[in-house]
Amino acid sequence: MELVIGTKRWSTWSLRPWLVLRKAGVEFTETLVNLRQGEATQGQIAPHSPFGQVPVLKDGDLLIWDSLAICEYVAERFPDARLWPEEPAARAQARAASALMHSGFSALRAACPMVLDRAPAPIEVTDALAGDLKRLADLWDLMLDRHGGPFLAGSWSIADAFFTPVASRLRTYELALTDFGGGPAADAYGARLLEDADFLVWEAAAQAAPAEA
Ligand SMILES: N[C@@H](CCC(=O)N[C@@H](CS)C(=O)NCC(=O)O)C(=O)O
Known part of the structure; x- marks a missing residue:
C-alpha cells in the first residue's frame, strides 16, 4: 500500500489515516506532497489522484481519496486490528x-x-x-x-x-x-x-x- 500525504506539520487529514495504518501494523510506503505551494502542490498531487487533495491511499489499482474512507477501508481489510470498537x-x-x-x-x-x-x-x-x-x-x-x-x-x-x-x-x-x-x-x-x-x-x-x- 502507498499513502500519499501532505506536509506533516500541517496536514491533519493526512495524520489520521497514517496513524490508523500504523496501529493496524500494515506495511506501507509514504509519498509526501508539499502543501501550500499552489499549482506546484496540485502538480505533485495530480499523478496520484484526479481529485486534487491528499491523503490518498493506493492499494494495488484501488484508489481511495478521503481520510475517513481510507480509515474505514483499513478497518475492513484488517479486522484483527480492531480499529473500531467491538461493542x-x-x-x-x-x-x-x-x-x-x-x-x-x-x-x-x-x-x-x-x-x-x-x-x-x-x-x-x-x-x-x-x-x-x-x-x-x-x-x-x-x-x-x-x-x-x-x-x-x-x-x-x-x-x-x-x-x-x-x-x-x-x-x-x-x-x-x-x-x-x-x-x-x-x-x-x-x-x-x-x-x-x-x-x-x-x-x-x-x-x-x-x-x-
Ligand atoms: N475531506 C478530505 C479533505 C482533504 C484535504 O482537505 N486535503 C488538503 C490538505 S490537508 C489538500 O489536499 N489540499 C490541496 C491543496 O492545498 O492544494 C479528506 O478527509 O481526505
Whole structure:
C-alpha cells in the first residue's frame, strides 16, 4: 500500500489515516506532497489522484481519496486490528464522533490550524471558537464517561486518530477544555493522544523537515 500525504506539520487529514495504518501494523510506503505551494502542490498531487487533495491511499489499482474512507477501508481489510470498537454502542459512538470531526468544528479548524513546529501561544477566543470548544468538551466528556477511557470509545480506535490533530491544536493555542465546561478527564485525554508513540514519530518528522516540506 502507498499513502500519499501532505506536509506533516500541517496536514491533519493526512495524520489520521497514517496513524490508523500504523496501529493496524500494515506495511506501507509514504509519498509526501508539499502543501501550500499552489499549482506546484496540485502538480505533485495530480499523478496520484484526479481529485486534487491528499491523503490518498493506493492499494494495488484501488484508489481511495478521503481520510475517513481510507480509515474505514483499513478497518475492513484488517479486522484483527480492531480499529473500531467491538461493542456496537461504542462502535456507533466512535463512528459518530469521527463523522462529527470529519464534517464539523469549522471554527476550531479555521482559528487553530495544526502547526506542529510552532511554540505554544494563546489566541483570541471568538464566540464561534468558544462554541466549538464547548462542543468538543461535551463530546469528549460524554464518551470518556460512558466508555470508561482511556480513549474515546474505550481502547484506541479510529475516533482517536480523528481527534489527535485536535489535541495538537489545543496544545499549540494553549486551550484547556476545563475553561469551556469540560471536566479534567477531557484535557487528560487530549494530553494522552499527544503521548502516543506513533504520533511522536510523526511529530518528530514534522519538526525535522525543512520549512517547505
Ligand atoms: N475531506 C478530505 C479533505 C482533504 C484535504 O482537505 N486535503 C488538503 C490538505 S490537508 C489538500 O489536499 N489540499 C490541496 C491543496 O492545498 O492544494 C479528506 O478527509 O481526505
